[in-house]
Amino acid sequence: MEPFPDLPGFHYWPGRLHEAAQASLLAEIDTALAMAPLYRPVTPGGKPFSVRMSNFGALGWVSDRAGYRYQPTHPGTGAPWPPIPPVLLNLWAELTGWPRPPDACLINLYREDARMGLHQDRDEADLCAPVLSVSLGDTAVFRIGPAGKGPTRSLKLASGDVCALTGPARLARHGIDRLLAGSSRLMPGGGRINLTLRQAA
Numbered sequence: 001m002e003p004f005p006d007l008p009g010f011h012y013w014p015g016r017l018h019e020a021a022q023a024s025l026l027a028e029i030d031t032a033l034a035m036a037p038l039y040r041p042v043t044p045g046g047k048p049f050s051v052r053m054s055n056f057g058a059l060g061w062v063s064d065r066a067g068y069r070y071q072p073t074h075p076g077t078g079a080p081w082p083p084i085p086p087v088l089l090n091l092w093a094e095l096t097g098w099p100r101p102p103d104a105c106l107i108n109l110y111r112e113d114a115r116m117g118l119h120q121d122r123d124e125a126d127l128c129a130p131v132l133s134v135s136l137g138d139t140a141v142f143r144i145g146p147a148g149k150g151p152t153r154s155l156k157l158a159s160g161d162v163c164a165l166t167g168p169a170r171l172a173r174h175g176i177d178r179l180l181a182g183s184s185r186l187m188p189g190g191g192r193i194n195l196t197l198r199q200a201a
């Protein structure tokens with residue numbers, strides 16, 4: 001569905017992953033994170049993100065004093081990122097219909113007080129390819145508005161919800177205002193994981 005008629009290209013599939021699928025995806029993420037540990041990046045200005053990050057795929061999104069970019073290895077371990085789980089590749093193919101598979105999947109972990117400022121996803125080579133987002137764990141207040149001037153509005157993203165920025169909404173400004181702590185029991189200790197699948201190269 002397109003929840004905002006004035007933001008065509010922003011697609012939303014509430015509850016797309018059922019509970020058992022969420023739990024098995026979380027288990028796959030936990031296994032992969034043992035090889036590619038979550039870390040706290042800094043902005044180019046040197047400010048730590050409140051979110052912790054890692055990646056799946058041939059390329060991973062990183063940020064440090066040198067800027068934002070995609071790179072093939074984990075900045076801490078120097079090892080390649082783990083492969084993107086097949087369930088996510090299948091979801092991409094089914095929901096986006098894009099002819100190429102994603103080569104990057106950013107993993108964002110939010111604990112209770114983490115948030116993500118309004119931004120555009122524009123570090124990818126082809127800004128026509130969609131970005132697909134999967135949410136697990138606590139519900140988040142997601143904010144989205146047009147690429148240029150124009151009002152933002154919010155939408156709650158719950159565990160199992162999937163959304164996509166495509167076509168005219170590909171460069172929409174978006175971010176996470178806050179989590180609704182305790183809204184899901186999926187993750188031990190609470191918190192939220194967001195996965196964003198992209199075609200980076």
Ligand code: MD6
Nearest residue numbers: 108121131133165176194196
């Ligand atoms: C988040 N999401 O949900 C942050 N980016 O934690 C994003 O930054 C995002 O949801 C591109 C497309 C969809 C998204």
Ligand code: FE
Nearest residue numbers: 119120121174
């Ligand atoms: Fe984003």
